[in-house]
Amino acid sequence: MILKLNILEYGIDMEEALQGLKLIDLTRVRSGPSAVRQFADWGADVIKIETPDSVDGSEDLGGRRDGSDFQNLHRNKRSITLNLKNKDGLNIFKELIKNADVLIENFRPNVKKRLGIDYETLKKINPRLVYASISGFGQNGPYANLPGFDQVAQGMGGLMSVTGYDGKGPLRVGIPVADLSAGLHCALGVLTALYEREKSGKGQCVSASLLESQIAMLDFQASRFLVSNEIAGQTGNDHPTMSPMGTYKTSNGHINIASTGEAMWRRLCKTLNITDALDDKDFEDDSARTKNRIKLNIIINKALSKNTKEIWIKKLNEASIPCGPINNIKEVFNDPQVIHSKIAETVDHPKLGKIKLVGQAMKLSRTPSKLKSAAPQKGEHTKDILTELGYSEDEINNLKMENAI
Numbered sequence: 001m002i003l004k005l006n007i008l009e010y011g012i013d014m015e016e017a018l019q020g021l022k023l024i025d026l027t028r029v030r031s032g033p034s035a036v037r038q039f040a041d042w043g044a045d046v047i048k049i050e051t052p053d054s055v056d057g058s059e060d061l062g063g064r065r066d067g068s069d070f071q072n073l074h075r076n077k078r079s080i081t082l083n084l085k086n087k088d089g090l091n092i093f094k095e096l097i098k099n100a101d102v103l104i105e106n107f108r109p110n111v112k113k114r115l116g117i118d119y120e121t122l123k124k125i126n127p128r129l130v131y132a133s134i135s136g137f138g139q140n141g142p143y144a145n146l147p148g149f150d151q152v153a154q155g156m157g158g159l160m161s162v163t164g165y166d167g168k169g170p171l172r173v174g175i176p177v178a179d180l181s182a183g184l185h186c187a188l189g190v191l192t193a194l195y196e197r198e199k200s201g202k203g204q205c206v207s208a209s210l211l212e213s214q215i216a217m218l219d220f221q222a223s224r225f226l227v228s229n230e231i232a233g234q235t236g237n238d239h240p241t242m243s244p245m246g247t248y249k250t251s252n253g254h255i256n257i258a259s260t261g262e263a264m265w266r267r268l269c270k271t272l273n274i275t276d277a278l279d280d281k282d283f284e285d286d287s288a289r290t291k292n293r294i295k296l297n298i299i300i301n302k303a304l305s306k307n308t309k310e311i312w313i314k315k316l317n318e319a320s321i322p323c324g325p326i327n328n329i330k331e332v333f334n335d336p337q338v339i340h341s342k343i344a345e346t347v348d349h350p351k352l353g354k355i356k357l358v359g360q361a362m363k364l365s366r367t368p369s370k371l372k373s374a375a376p377q378k379g380e381h382t383k384d385i386l387t388e389l390g391y392s393e394d395e396i397n398n399l400k401m402e403n404a405i
Contacts (some may be wrong), residue, residue, distance in 0.1 A: 016043025021043075022102070024047055031149035031210060032106035033073040036048075037075070051083075053378065055085075071377055079382070080382045088404035097126050128195065136211065138209045139209075151172055153178035154172050157217075161233070162234060162240070164236065165234055184213075185208045190206055238297070244289065252309055255326065257316065260271065261286075265283075267319045271315055272303040274300070366373045379405070
């Protein structure tokens with residue numbers, strides 16, 4: 001890793017941003033794989049450790065191996081099967097650790113200690129190892145060993161209390177936001193630890209949890225309580241603290257409008273031909289408009305009902321008022337800006353043929369992310385990886401017979 005960074009300092013281009021980084025992947029389900037994906041797509045050599053079918057032939061917790069979810073989460077990896085409960089399998093794992101830069105896992109805290117693959121054990125083998133853990137609630141504390149899933153974290157982390165409509169009960173968000181944010185926070189922590197390692201020469205343990213990540217994602221809703229002791233509630237499609245900002249109905253469907261500040265409010269009234277609202281004391285400033293937004297929304301919806309969403313979006317954009325359609329998933333990927341962004345990337349799959357997956361949301365000018373390979377079959381690269389470690393074909397066959405791989 002130090003060599004790679006020094007090469008960059010001298011201005012020699014690399015094909016991929018994280019080329020040369022070796023990562024051991026012990027993750028399952030979604031939060032862990034979401035973290036690992038940030039490294040796999042940017043060129044790291046990711047080795048996914050999986051349990052042999054002879055030990056556990058069940059489907060991965062991430063769903064069907066050829067299913068869309070598994071393919072999206074586990075692309076750009078190599079796969080080796082190792083029985084970590086077998087002495088030889090565990091020894092192979094530790095050999096991989098010797099030259100690894102990063103390990104990411106999302107076991108419950110007590111599981112990794114029981115297997116003998118916890119950070120304290122592995123840092124004796126490789127002091128430069130950055131060891132990252134994702135859990136439901138943290139590596140210690142009263143909930144440390146409880147199982148955690150996204151919906152549970154959405155509820156415990158407050159998100160479901162500020163989502164949906166007042167009086168209609170709690171509502172989960174339509175994506176696994178706790179899983180995904182925990183994965184991104186973990187990846188950011190690993191990159192931070194790798195940067196620090198360039199100065200100290202030492203690895204360290206990085207931890208992220210679904211609960212803490214969910215709370216961090218509350219952002220201003222959390223600070224409203226911490227700073228002002230204000231408990232946020234449900235406001236449906238309206239912004240909690242600004243108006244008019246929300247979802248409104250035109251003659252042929254809904255659109256989002258986000259008007260902020262007095263200048264934009266005046267432009268909105270002029271564009272919608274509701275200039276009488278400018279003289280209404282109920283709408284004299286943002287605080288008043290938020291307090292009286294039910295009345296204001298009725299006025300705006302009445303004005304919008306006189307034309308189509310396409311025409312209103314054009315008019316509002318011409319007035320520099322943020323707005324947009326509310327797309328279903330098909331409409332998202334048919335949108336001209338989304339097509340231009342090339343965020344849907346094509347990769348070859350040995351069974352499914354050419355498939356499209358969601359690429360990275362950020363772009364690097366010289367060393368972009370790449371979708372090089374579909375998710376591997378279980379143990380697809382076992383022989384190759386063991387050969388790299390110096391095992392002969394006879395030794396590999398013996399390991400299979402002993403259920404070590």
